Amino acid sequence: MEGFPEKGIKMGNMTIKDIAKKCGVGVSTVSRAMNNHPDINPKTKELIMKTIEEFNYVPNNSARNLKRIQSKAIAVLVKGIGNTFFSDIVSGLERECQKKNYSCILQHVEEQEDELDIALHIIKEKKLQGLIFLGGSFSHPKEKMEQLEVPYVLSTIRTAGENCEQYAAVSVDDFKESYKMTEYLLQLGHERIAILTAPKEDESIGKLRLMGYAQALKDKKIPVQEELIGYMDAKKDRYSFQTGYKLTKELLKKTDFTALYATSDTLAIGACRALKEAGISVPDECSVAGFDGMEAGEFYIPSITTIRQPVEKIAKATAELLFDMIKGKEVPRQLVFEGELLERESTAFSSCHESVK
Amino acid sequence: MEGFPEKGIKMGNMTIKDIAKKCGVGVSTVSRAMNNHPDINPKTKELIMKTIEEFNYVPNNSARNLKRIQSKAIAVLVKGIGNTFFSDIVSGLERECQKKNYSCILQHVEEQEDELDIALHIIKEKKLQGLIFLGGSFSHPKEKMEQLEVPYVLSTIRTAGENCEQYAAVSVDDFKESYKMTEYLLQLGHERIAILTAPKEDESIGKLRLMGYAQALKDKKIPVQEELIGYMDAKKDRYSFQTGYKLTKELLKKTDFTALYATSDTLAIGACRALKEAGISVPDECSVAGFDGMEAGEFYIPSITTIRQPVEKIAKATAELLFDMIKGKEVPRQLVFEGELLERESTAFSSCHESVK
């Protein structure tokens, strides 16, 4: 009989009306108290807040979103859960949002889902002011992109298509960085350089990185050999350890090479495992290079030579560009950052040269 | 002047009424068409769906959630983004939900956020039927847990507190598995076994794993030495490569040991790096063991000896238990699965013994 106030109200179903009634005020006053409106008596506000606390009242977000003109919020759509490379960018993005006093909604997108459809839904639902896309190969028809009625920025992705000029994007120059890495391997004396890359149909960073590789070879008058290219399976998990492992095994079966350039650090780590199992030592008998600059590559043994993407800078620039676009201060632009070639333990001079001595 | 139908309607702001008007029908008919209600003329439905398509109408989820009594949905709250161990469980969970035709909302929780507050909000907003908690140390006061008015299951976590009996939980027996690993290291002849573990104040799996370690030592009459215990910093990122690396460096400075038991695979990998830099070879001079059975440990060189948690089984059981609880067929229960000791390359007999020969 004693215990809870009133007669056992189902606390979970409290509404703003109930709180108003308990405090003997109107609903609008409660609303004002919750939303930090200025014109409210501090004492009334205090009473209301205490009551809210006491009854564990939680306002209904759906009703809020429905009524609100626009919330001070953006969303980050991440394609590819478990890609730890994105985690760092997301952290940076969240930090920037906090600074600007925006809330940042993190939304995962499954590999087979369409990020645009999800974007359309969530914009409406949350009354978003902007969007950031992370991951995915992003080759959507122009008309569909135009349905997005809020500013958006692609982060660390870029489409290889023609009309890419109209999208705001922040990333490294995947072609150039890939060229850089290939050139580095060539300078080490490697001529047979295998590559692990995206599925053939990829039109995004995967394609750009492959093109950078090919161009570097061509500029050295070395023919690009199809047998040295390991394409991922479009349906399987893409940039994973397992994929790197399998592709390397297959490559090893049909050809040989003195260096292997994996277009992500995860792929590179998988490759090292496959090489070890084949009794090939890295880097003495085969050099391995990655891409991204993930923490895992730094701790791996041997640590992985890679192109480090400046994630903090990219995150910061992405957020700033988006906020400027929201304010109307900016138009969609493409920002390019310089990657950094990190020479680590997994690469060395080609042993073919040494054997000459 | 030509082009878009009607006079340049802002497509993003279309409502169900607009669609109804365009089709010359009532809103309820449109609603019925969208929600696959049976009692509707197929031809009317077709017309409506075509119009929706044409105008890229997207229904407002907030309004839907507001009206709906309950949606067929659950949420998974994950604390600790970038913990790849959770990714696998999440995948399994999503698969199970699909089977049951439930939708599964993935919600990240920041390290400093309170998962319970988020849970309370999202339950109301999405009218959830159930919840799954992944990660976090979960030591909430009982009264607060009771505010959750839908069934929930803790997955791969368990509180070390007293009244843990009342929560539904699915996991391995962290104490026992930890005991098992320590015993294994002891059997290899190691006596000075360092451990990398959660912050002192941890009341969750971290504590349980430490207790398992201590018990195994005690049972062998080996005293537990505080100097061999590396506690994480509660404020920093916890189960990370970096943490493993730093703790090991510190341990190395003040003491010596022939084996190191890291209570996660990520910690173990960080530890291996630190040992390598100290010129200590793994496993010849120091064995290293992890916990979890993550993919990264399998690909690492040397591959990491670990306790593999049966993630698929845990995911499946978690989902099933939750759905049974939702249906009222089950009460909160604790399900325990057996971990598997995976002997890999990072552990070996103690060299102290070898040197005797």
Place this chain on the structure above:
DNA sequence: TTGTAGGCGTTATCAC
């Protein structure tokens, strides 16, 4: 089979 109207829980706009 279809349309009308009321209400879900908020916030915003008024008067007071």
Place this chain on the structure above:
DNA sequence: GTGATAACGCCTACAA
């Protein structure tokens, strides 16, 4: 400062 009240966009009786 405060309290009614009208939206917000959708779903769902109920009536036709």
